[in-house]
Amino acid sequence: MKIFQIILKEIKDSYKGILIFTVLLSLFFMWFVSFYDPELFAGMEDILDSYPDAIKQLVGDFLSLTIFSGYINVYLFALAWFYFGLYFIMKTTQDIPKEIENKTIDLVLSKPIKRWKFVIGKYFHYVFLTFFMVICVALCFFLGIFIFPNVTPSEVYFIELIVAFIWLFVFLVALISTSLILSTFLKPRRALALGLGIVIFFYIIGAFWENFDESLQGIKYTSIFYYFETSNLLVNQVWDNVLRDILILTGYSVFLVVASILIFNRRDIPV
Amino acid sequence: MNVIEVKNLKKYYNRGKVMGIEDISFNVPQGSRFGFLGPNGAGKTTTVRCLLGLLQIDAGEISIFGDKIDPRVDVEIRNRIGYLPGELGLYKDLNAYQLINYFARLYDVDIDWDFIKDVAKRLKIDMTRKIGELSKGNKQKVGVLAAIMGKFDILIMDEPTSGLDPLMQSEFYRIISERQKESNCTVFISSHVLPEVEKFCDRVAIIKEGKIVEISDVQDLKEKSLKKIELDFATKSGMKAFHSYLTSKFPEAVVNYSFDDHISFLLPPKETRDLLKYFGEKRWNGEEIKDFTIQHSSLESIFLQYYKDTNSKKGEIA
Incomplete structure (x- = not known):
């Protein structure tokens, strides 16, 4: 199975960096759990309530900070694209262009391997690493809930948190898919x-679309951040649109991967 | 049987703005040693990359082992092809063993590890050292090893001896020759090192500005090329008289230089024979001519002539 060989080789190449990053991120998530203090955040409510709505949106939903799930939503899930996403965007956008730049792709693609297998191998290596990282971080996070005395496990909505982590994984895969398609036809720096530009643009749309002119608010559907809004699930335990959004993000990824393969199949591998 | 047949191959870059190759046609017979010659930018590498499906061709046909193929789609054929790129890129974090092992898994055929170990030993490759730590020459050896790792029917090599010291170059050609004897594989070499090609290849194609300008057996090419003739006369007046005779009787002759009693000129093979008849009739022998030499053109001088004179006709080259 040649796809498996590509995945295996890529994982061997990058496992050290991923392990270090995973450990750091897991500790970071645990630290965030230990940092939770409901009394402190409750005392801030009056001050924060006087802030304009736009500012509140900018820094997160303050009121929800008084419950653990809301706190986690604001500081971890809403910013997960920054913690996890940037790393994978940097890695994925560089991968295939670097292979072309370093000419290592010549020897690989001169072997009896179809190009789509090469692209899929590269892609699934990132999907696997993302899965591994999210699992590790989630396990450490849940461990933190039971270790640190400031959180009462009986008050935590575990099912919603597990689904939020699954949703996060699907969202990160969508970010990787966005990077993948760029890597199939652009040079490393571009x-x-x-x-990065696209993701920041998506983030701005996804976070602030309610402040746009009403006629422009339809733009929210173009941003993948619009389909990764965990606050309703974590804070209010409302499951509306969760499955819909996960399916849309999955469809988005499938579409981009197919497009990446089509683009890469047609492109020249220059000298 | 031709193992590679290329017909009217055309490839342009930058959406048709930059010409890569214009009209390339050639056949490579099975078991032959085919040299593909041309300076930088002539289209050698473009042709090779089209053959391997790394570039999409704009027009033309490629047949391998008699079957017309689309090299980008029909990848199974690459199970029978070993390739060494001109600009070699290897994974720096792997060692040679890991690299060969990785490539071996991308093939659908069995790889002869005993052969790989033997070649590694002969080329003095440290299989356990990271490629990033190797010198240019040693990286090239790893590339060579990767190209010949299987019992391939075709070996396509772009500047195979680049960076190898003379001893390793000889060893490389010995290994390739042995491989060819053993399996009757076809060797396609693209190179600038013309003496090597002359020594190793039995057939060559010369490419110029994206077009094939000559394709011939090396021996035929040398035989039909201009001969370089140098004469030393007993007197200056004797040389002058010969000079006049030469230019009037043989308008195809190209005088390189003449001074005092010495003259150097180029002449096509047939005219050379006619000239020798005159010598046989004692027109300018004996006391008139003290010494003369006739040299065959080297592949290098043939190649250079193609690039010096764009109006050269086939066979009138030196």
């Missing part, structure tokens, strides 16, 4: 710049 792919990285455009990848």
